[in-house]
């Protein structure tokens with residue numbers, strides 16, 4: 053079944069560099085993965101740091117042009133995944149996207165409310181490697197400041213929130229069934245931070261999939277599967293103990309027991325761009 057192209061995902065290959073929502077110019081894919089698996093709705097007022105990245109020019113207006121997530125770490129700074137700003141996702145260079153915006157304070161993408169703030173500057177982490185997804189982080193500078201109440205604390209090196217077994221939540225907008233049924237409302241799924249040994253076993257870096265690199269990545273999921281992020285959630289936050297520990301980056305499929313979601317490890321990668329904050 054073909055879905056409207058504005059809602060399409062870039063395809064079934066959920067590998068390291070798999071893109072988020074497909075831009076208007078891309079061909080419609082044959083299959084889709086689902087987004088925020090096993091989640092429940094959340095109120096934007098309770099999680100004001102979650103934002104949507106939007107370009108109506110590239111992704112159409114039905115869901116306010118949402119194509120990735122992001123997280124507010126200072127009044128004019130939003131973190132997202134570097135791969136969200138790549139050609140594979142946008143279908144063009146990010147510098148060509150004239151209407152790149154952050155939508156804050158809005159849980160339902162089809163409703164008004166909250167604010168849309170233009171992005172003034174895009175910084176891709178210098179160490180980002182699109183081939184391995186290492187250091188999958190970008191910093192957006194907003195054209196105007198959001199209220200301080202939107203800001204979430206980020207985890208530093210050695211933060212206990214990174215400890216395996218810690219309960220965390222991942223946030224995003226999108227397909228909740230795997231069949232192209234995009235949520236218009238923000239959702240969250242509960243997951244646990246996994247030990248690096250588990251992540252490395254799940255992603256040994258074969259021809260079929262990516263390699264888990266603990267220095268710049270963290271993985272989270274649940275033993276039974278069923279709770280995860282997925283395509284379209286990229287760039288969104290993984291939060292534990294009230295602090296940002298991860299940015300949705302990649303995974304194999306979505307919600308599989310043996311394939312936890314892989315996140316950018318904020319405590320290690322954010323310091324590499326800290327002088328830009």
Ligand code: ARG
Pocket residue numbers: 066069070071072073280281282283284285286287300301302303304305306307312313314
């Ligand atoms: N690369 C995807 C995106 O651009 C995110 C995939 C996350 N996958 C997962 N199983 N947690 O939206």
